[in-house]
Amino acid sequence: MITTVTLNVAIDKSYVIDELKPGQVMRVQQCTKTPGGKGLNVARVIKLCGEEVLATGFVGGHAGAYIEDLLREQQIRFDFSHTAQETRTCINILDSNWNSTEFLEPGEPVTEAELQDFLGKFAAVIEKSDVITISGSAPKGVGTDIYAKLVSIVKEKGKKVILDTSGGLLKEGIKACPTIIKPNREEVEALLNISVDDFVALVDGAKRLQQKGIEMVVVSLGKEGALLVTEDAVYHGKPPKLNPVNTVGSGDSMVAAFAVGLARNLPVEDMLRYAISVSAANTLTMTTGSFKEEDRQNLYHQVTINRL
Ligand SMILES: Nc1ncnc2c1ncn2[C@@H]1O[C@H](COP(=O)(O)OP(=O)(O)OP(=O)(O)O)[C@@H](O)[C@H]1O
Ligand SMILES: [Mg+2]
Known part of the structure; x- marks a missing residue:
């Protein structure tokens, strides 16, 4: 089993409108709600890959209960710590020119008691998992070393851990030596302070x-x-040229696929090919953090892997 950690869960609302005009009343044509926060995208993709998944992190209030309802509908197991404050909402506005405008609420702070509750049960929550993923931002109140703490707990248990975050959380988190990190170019630049x-x-x-x-x-x-x-080696894996319809959640899809690759003990090159096929297939569907198995299989054979 794979556990996904999402400390900053959100109800992700996606609004489809014709054209975004600031200062005017916008009528929404279509509105969809999904359990969000990067770790929950990861959980959804792991499930689509056919592996057992358990989602953990913080949820709070009515919004938190709603997230749990949505996960139940999607048959994704969860074991969250509950907070007094309401879980946040994030809004993604898609217009007819395929522009995406995101409004990300920061999330309410977590109290010291809530943090201790989560840390206290974390080792038990991951007991049945071989691989743990940690994704995204963290709420205020948990400290920038929170991911370093979680990575250390996972490693003490002899399990594998993927960390996908940014800024100070990533800088502190890598000190505990996660098994895999998945920065993008900007995150590498920020991490090493280079261009x-x-x-x-x-x-x-x-x-x-x-x-x-x-x-x-x-x-x-x-x-x-x-x-x-x-x-031992450096590889560059490349997908074929595609016409993406929605690239949001590609990074999360890639993290999910690497977690699946680790859980299946795939050789490194196969893991890379699989992760590129899953993340590239994610760009071909409208839903964030989702792919069609048929697309993935088609892409798998078109991925090129070069050992540098
Ligand atoms: N336009 C695209 N065509 C094909 N594959 C893509 C495209 N965009 C993303 N991917 C696939 O998804 C992977 C992750 O995408 P990306 O590098 O954009 O992640 P990211 O910057 O972490 O994104 P996120 O905003 O989801 O965190 C890529 O390595 C690639 O395999
Ligand atoms: Mg990313």
Whole structure:
């Protein structure tokens, strides 16, 4: 089983409108609500990949109960810590020109008692899982070292952990040496305080991160695929040219696929090919963090893997 950690859960609302005009009344043509926060996208994709998944993190209030209802409908198991404050809502506005405008609420702070409750039961929650993913932002009140703490707990139990976050949370989190990190180019730049102008600099940056004691550094490059650096080798995996309909959640799909690859003990090259096929297939569906197995299989054979 795989556990996904989402500390900053959200109700993701997606509004379809014709044209976004600031300062005017906007009539929404279509509104969909999904359980959101990057870790819940990861959970959905893991389930689609055919693996057992358990979602954990914080949910609160009526909005939190609603998230649990939505997960129940999708048959995704969960074991959340409950907070007094309401879970946040995030809004993504899609217009007829395929522009996406996102409004991300920061989320309410978590109290010290709520944090201790979560940390206290975390080891028991992940007991039945071999792989744990940790994704996205964290609510105020948990401290920037929260992911380093969680990574350490996972590793003490001899399990594998993927960390996908940014800023101070990533900087602190890598100190505990997660099994995999999946930064994009901007996250690598911020992490190493460098500007990456070409591919050589990117490979060099990824190698420097790997040498900090991270088994696999995966740098995702959008339509250019991803770079994977291990102690022994550097690979570049690339999807074929596609006409994406919605690229939101591609990073989360990639994290989900790597978690599945780790759980299945796939060889490194197969894991990369699988992760690129899943994340690229995600860009071909409107729903965030979703793919059609038929698309994935078609893409799998078209992914090129180069050992550099
Ligand atoms: N336009 C695209 N065409 C094909 N594949 C894509 C495209 N965009 C993303 N992907 C696939 O998804 C993976 C992750 O995408 P990306 O690098 O954009 O992640 P990210 O910046 O972390 O995104 P997110 O906003 O989801 O966190 C890529 O490595 C690639 O395999
Ligand atoms: Mg990302």
